[in-house]
Amino acid sequence: MAKLKMDAPELEQLTRLCVKNSTIPQNLFDDLEVYRGLRDSYGKGVRSGLTKISSVDAFKEEDGKRIPIDGVLCYRGINVEQLVQGFVEDDRYGFEETAYLLLFGKLPDARQLADFKALLIRSRVLPRNFTREVIMKAPNKDLMNSLARSVLTLGSYDDNMNDLSLENVLAQCLTLISVLPMIAVYSYHAYNHYIRGKSFYIHNPRRSYSTAENILRMLRPDKTFTKLEAQVLDLALILHMEHGGGNNSTFTTHVVTSSGTDTYSTMAAALCSLKGPKHGGANLKVMEMMEDIKHHIHDVTDEDEIAYYLGKIVRKEAFDGKGLIYGIGHAVYTLSDPRAKVFKGFVEKLAQEKGKEAEYGLYTTIERLAPGIIAGERRMYKGVSANVDFYSGFVYSMLGIPVELYTPMFAIARIVGWSAHRIEELINVDKIIRPAYVAVGTEQPYVPLSERWAGLI
Secondary structure, eight states: OOOOOOOHHHHHHHHHHHHHHHOOOTHHHHHTTOOGGGBOTTSOBOOOOOOSSEEEEEEEEETTEEEEEEEEEEETTEEHHHHHHHHHHHTOOOHHHHHHHHHHSSOOOHHHHHHHHHHHHHHOOOOTTHIIIIITTSOOSOHHHHHHHHHHHHHTTOTTTTOOOHHHHHHHHHHHHHHHHHHHHHHHHHHHHHTTOOOOOOOOOOTTSOHHHHHHHHHSTTOOOOHHHHHHHHHHHHHTSOOOTTSHHHHHHHHHHHTTOOHHHHHHHHHHHHTSTTTTTHHHHHHHHHHHHHHHOSOTTOHHHHHHHHHHHHTTSSTTSSOOOTTBOOSSOSSOOHHHHHHHHHHHHHHHHHTOHHHHHHHHHHHHHHHHHHHHHSOOSSOOOBOHHHHHHHHHHHTTOOGGGHHHHHHHHHHHHHHHHHHHHHHHOOSOOOOOOOOOOOOOOOOOGGGOOOOOO
16 A cells, blocks of 8 residues: 655644644633543543443542542442352353343353353354455454454445344344454464464364363464463453443444444444553553563562662653553552452462463562552552553463454453443434534634735744
């Protein structure tokens, strides 16, 4: 594809024009009570919808004051910690069961679960030649773009693409939930072969395997994995599956659904939202930061050395100059992220299996030291703690999942939540989402073309 034919000085001049005429004085946001990020100065979100699908709590109200509490995440009213504990005690995989819960509002009995798994298996079929003609034809290092393109292309194979009946939308969502792991892994193999020059192989999913097991089977050359590896990946998928209606990609799902568009366009839009490093790409930044930390400290057990370097990161003197300890802090949670709490014990087990105890120790040290260092360097309106992304990249690395697939792994899980929210929006609201923006530009007269003079920018 040809690049935009524009000289650097010309592009620079046009960019300066954009900045000059589109910059809004920051005080106007406060003066006009417009909340940037749809959150007030205390981090409380602007109410823009109602949902039964999940709840996220980090505060309790006492005497009109908001008191921070340990974070609580519930799927359809069930505490996610209790949900995971049930799977662990029964020694079974929980992705499919959790998907049923989020989509239909209750836990299935044994027969319902078996039928639902069979339905997902029947839906796990890509159109004839789709892998060759779509996935392999235009390999891309950016797998999230590949996923979005493939999802949009799937719509062209669906004769009922624009049918918004609940039965049809549900069928479309179940199909996308079923095939997205295949699309993601196959897209990686195409990139790995055609762009990186590595060996190429495609493994079909096995009908008797769970979603987590099939991801590892399709990804690895020898198709083998340990029980613990599959269990930890299953847990990661469950914990990333849903997180309230206010996260960026789920809100995108509601907004796009409200326009009356089709399921494939909606999910592609959600994928594009999730791709951003401030959302689904956060675990990649954690991994980059951890590599930088390991490069600059001499002893991973020396807490003083670790604390000193973390301070440099917060003061924008190290790593990427953004002043962020990635994976520490969350838009909602304060004292703790329940997903990180649940995840941590399994991460430790996997680290022991992989001989990564020392690296796991570094993570736990940073998790413990970072909140105090951040608090000492800047004014905060709420506490910070490790979020689920702090550990997920480390887990994926131990599972041998390539970095290009980190965010697609998130998408494989979160498409279940997006599907539940799309269906909820269609059931309850028949009105396009159209938030208000305050116009703050100044009036200017129309000047005929013959009288205009560009002048200096």
